[in-house]
Amino acid sequence: MRDDTGNELPHALNVLWGRAKPKGRGRAPALSLERIVAAAVALADEEGLAALSMARLAERLGCAPMSLYRHVAGKDDLQLFMLDAAPGPPPEFDTAPADWRGSLTRWAVELFGVYARHPWIVQLVNSPPADPGQLAWLEAALRTLGGTPLDLRTRISVVMLVTHYVRGAAQLLTSMAAEPGEGADEAYAVLLTELVDPGRFPALAGAVRAGVFAPNPGAGPDDDFRAGLNHLLDGVGVAIERAARS
Amino acid sequence: MRDDTGNELPHALNVLWGRAKPKGRGRAPALSLERIVAAAVALADEEGLAALSMARLAERLGCAPMSLYRHVAGKDDLQLFMLDAAPGPPPEFDTAPADWRGSLTRWAVELFGVYARHPWIVQLVNSPPADPGQLAWLEAALRTLGGTPLDLRTRISVVMLVTHYVRGAAQLLTSMAAEPGEGADEAYAVLLTELVDPGRFPALAGAVRAGVFAPNPGAGPDDDFRAGLNHLLDGVGVAIERAARS
DNA sequence: CGCTCATTGCGTACTCTATACGCAATGCGT
DNA sequence: ACGCATTGCGTATAGAGTACGCAATGAGCG
Numbered sequence: 001m002r003d004d005t006g007n008e009l010p011h012a013l014n015v016l017w018g019r020a021k022p023k024g025r026g027r028a029p030a031l032s033l034e035r036i037v038a039a040a041v042a043l044a045d046e047e048g049l050a051a052l053s054m055a056r057l058a059e060r061l062g063c064a065p066m067s068l069y070r071h072v073a074g075k076d077d078l079q080l081f082m083l084d085a086a087p088g089p090p091p092e093f094d095t096a097p098a099d100w101r102g103s104l105t106r107w108a109v110e111l112f113g114v115y116a117r118h119p120w121i122v123q124l125v126n127s128p129p130a131d132p133g134q135l136a137w138l139e140a141a142l143r144t145l146g147g148t149p150l151d152l153r154t155r156i157s158v159v160m161l162v163t164h165y166v167r168g169a170a171q172l173l174t175s176m177a178a179e180p181g182e183g184a185d186e187a188y189a190v191l192l193t194e195l196v197d198p199g200r201f202p203a204l205a206g207a208v209r210a211g212v213f214a215p216n217p218g219a220g221p222d223d224d225f226r227a228g229l230n231h232l233l234d235g236v237g238v239a240i241e242r243a244a245r246s
Numbered sequence: 247m248r249d250d251t252g253n254e255l256p257h258a259l260n261v262l263w264g265r266a267k268p269k270g271r272g273r274a275p276a277l278s279l280e281r282i283v284a285a286a287v288a289l290a291d292e293e294g295l296a297a298l299s300m301a302r303l304a305e306r307l308g309c310a311p312m313s314l315y316r317h318v319a320g321k322d323d324l325q326l327f328m329l330d331a332a333p334g335p336p337p338e339f340d341t342a343p344a345d346w347r348g349s350l351t352r353w354a355v356e357l358f359g360v361y362a363r364h365p366w367i368v369q370l371v372n373s374p375p376a377d378p379g380q381l382a383w384l385e386a387a388l389r390t391l392g393g394t395p396l397d398l399r400t401r402i403s404v405v406m407l408v409t410h411y412v413r414g415a416a417q418l419l420t421s422m423a424a425e426p427g428e429g430a431d432e433a434y435a436v437l438l439t440e441l442v443d444p445g446r447f448p449a450l451a452g453a454v455r456a457g458v459f460a461p462n463p464g465a466g467p468d469d470d471f472r473a474g475l476n477h478l479l480d481g482v483g484v485a486i487e488r489a490a491r492s
Numbered sequence: 493c494g495c496t497c498a499t500t501g502c503g504t505a506c507t508c509t510a511t512a513c514g515c516a517a518t519g520c521g522t
Numbered sequence: 523a524c525g526c527a528t529t530g531c532g533t534a535t536a537g538a539g540t541a542c543g544c545a546a547t548g549a550g551c552g
Contacts, residue, residue: 009437017441026528027518053509064531066511071529075510095448123371126417128434135447142449152456154473160418161411161474168410171372188374191255195263201381202341203388210398227400228407235481272499273547299538310502312540317500321539494552501546509538517530522523 009130011073012080016131031063033071037081041118044082048178049120079124084133086121087114096146100240101233103144108166108229109222111137115170119178122171149243158236165232169225189213255376257319258326262377277309279317283327287364290328294424295366325370330379332367333360342392346486347479349390354412354475355468357383361416365424368417395489404482411478415471435459 014020015033039061044052054075058065072078091110097103115122129135141159150158176184192213198205207213216223260266261279285307290298300321304311318324337356343349361368375381387405396404422430438459444451453459462469 025520025526027520027530029529031530054511055509066532067530069511070531125369125421126414127421128418130434130437130441135442135450139447139450142453146449152453152458153462154477156453156458157470157474158477160415161477164414164418165407165410168372168413169406172374172406172410175371175373188376191376195376196381201385203392204381204385207388207398207402212398212402216399224403228403231400231404231407231481231485232478233481234484235477235479238480238484239477271497271549273501274549275500277501300540301538312503313501315540316502496549496551498549499547501544503544504542506541507539510536512535513533515530515532518526518528520525520527522525 010077010080012077012084013130016081016084016133029070031061031067031071033081036061036068036071036078037085040078041082041086044120045118049123052120080131083121083124084131086118087111087133087137090137090140093140093143094146095143097144098147100144100148101237104141104162104233104236105226105229107141107144108162109226111163111166112170112222112225115167115174119170119174122167122174126167148240150240151243154239154243158239161232161236162229165228169228173221173225183215185213185215256323256326258323258330259376262327262330262379275316277307277313277317279327282307282314282317283324283331286324287328287332290366291364295369298366326377329367329370330377332364333357333379333383336383336386339386339389340392341389343390344393346390346394347483350387350408350479350482351472351475353387353390354408355472357409357412358416358468358471361413361420365416365420368413368420372413394486396486397489400485400489404485407478407482408475411474415474419467419471429461431459431461 036057040052040057043057043060054068055065058068061068068078072081091106093103093107129138138159141162142155145155145158148155176188178184189208189211192204192208196205196208282303286298286303289303289306300314301311304314307314314324318327337352339349339353375384384405387408388401391401391404394401422434424430435454435457438450438454442451442454
């Protein structure tokens with residue numbers, strides 16, 4: 001399944017960066033790559049990543065399963081296309097915004113929204129981004145720090161930190177929302193109450209007893225996310241002050 | 247595939263919390279759950295999660311594929327057992343260690359090591375932990391903050407933050423190491439140099455040109471991880487000081 | 493000591509997955 | 523109008539997970 005040299009990049013990247021040949025001759029394509037990718041994203045959104053099979057995708061597009069392979073090298077390539085297209089354009093920033101914290105917060109919240117709309121993204125392997133769509137998001141994140149005295153290596157470190165946090169928070173949230181019933185977090189709290197032995201897990205039992213795992217009353221689900229994000233950004237602030245002082 | 251009520255918890259949890267019936271009568275089992283799980287973990291470690299199939303697992307155990315289903319309800323249940331067993335015991339802490347930062351750093355680094363030894367863990371869905379193994383890790387993390395003035399809700403928030411970061415960093419690292427060849431990150435740096443247009447992605451192009459994506463000379467792969475972790479813990483320090491002042 | 497039956501081991505079969513291969517249909521360039 | 527590159531797709535293969543039911547086994551009881 002691996003290529004011989006091991007150095008060829010996946011076919012999808014060549015297409016995404018506009019390196020595909022125009023190939024004008026021949027029969028007119030009844031299917032387009034955009035339609036395929038859009039249908040795949042819609043299918044994954046509605047029924048989950050597990051329901052995304054080449055056969056069901058073809059059924060939804062009204063074509064035969066094997067027709068897809070004329071536009072997509074395989075399922076892996078299709079998922080690369082999906083990762084490129086689904087997030088849409090990132091928020092736009094100047095190359096050196098005055099308010100780094102506000103900008104980076106907005107970036108993180110919008111990325112969190114992307115993951116909420118497309119939960120399957122966080123189930124895919126997190127390979128380093130190499131497509132135009134994901135690199136545009138990375139560019140936007142780097143710009144939020146353009147006005148800070150942080151060196152480039154630290155900026156990347158900070159951006160990765162935020163990315164990982166957003167991804168992890170979204171992953172946890174969607175895995176709880178995947179279960180049926182109205183209150184999945186409530187069910188989880190009850191389960192922990194039953195299971196956690198205070199002798200063996202004193203710290204955990206204390207937290208469970210305090211109702212920390214129960215849904216936060218009078219707070220949206222975003223608020224937990226924003227609280228963690230703020231702790232993170234406090235750390236970035238410390239790094240910025242330290243860099244400004246030297 | 248879903249159960250009727252939707253409230254039954256997975257069979258694996260009943261077993262893991264010692265709720266299985268002794269069932270003494272009958273034929274002596276030639277297979278044990280421990281052997282199955284250990285073989286599954288070894289197989290996933292050696293050949294990756296994609297190579298873990300019930301058939302290949304049975305082959306390695308010298309039994310028929312369907313024999314596994316006497317001990318495990320299905321592949322999902324098997325993966326629950328694997329998640330419980332593979333990490334091993336967490337580092338032990340007092341309920342209120344004097345040095346929260348050192349303790350939490352040690353916890354994060356050891357978890358990072360777990361993910362490095364068992365890369366398949368981060369490919370599995372990140373459902374909220376409910377097995378003894380993962381809850382023991384959560385307990386250990388909570389204990390590192392036992393000596394701080396943080397309220398319980400903030401402690402959980404901090405622990406989740408660290409968890410997400412460790413997981414994300416490990417995920418990125420293993421996805422780059424998965425590719426063959428000696429320097430996967432170097433290949434990535436070259437790819438970005440080719441692809442990133444400075445007009446469209448100025449901030450990103452600057453970082454690429456500065457060699458930020460090339461392997462850090464004179465630094466182990468852990469150092470990038472620790473750098474990000476330190477920024478994160480600076481943020482936790484801010485929260486602790488703020489809590490101590492009120 | 494032998495019968496019983498709960499329990500395990502596993503053979504068979506079914507559905508669903510991705511996709512290699514090759515032929516038929518089609519429409520642009522000449 | 524013709525030729526052929528290109529697309530659409532039918533067929534086939536190898537592998538996945540697992541439902542179902544019967545055969546083998548051995549502990550406990552009569």
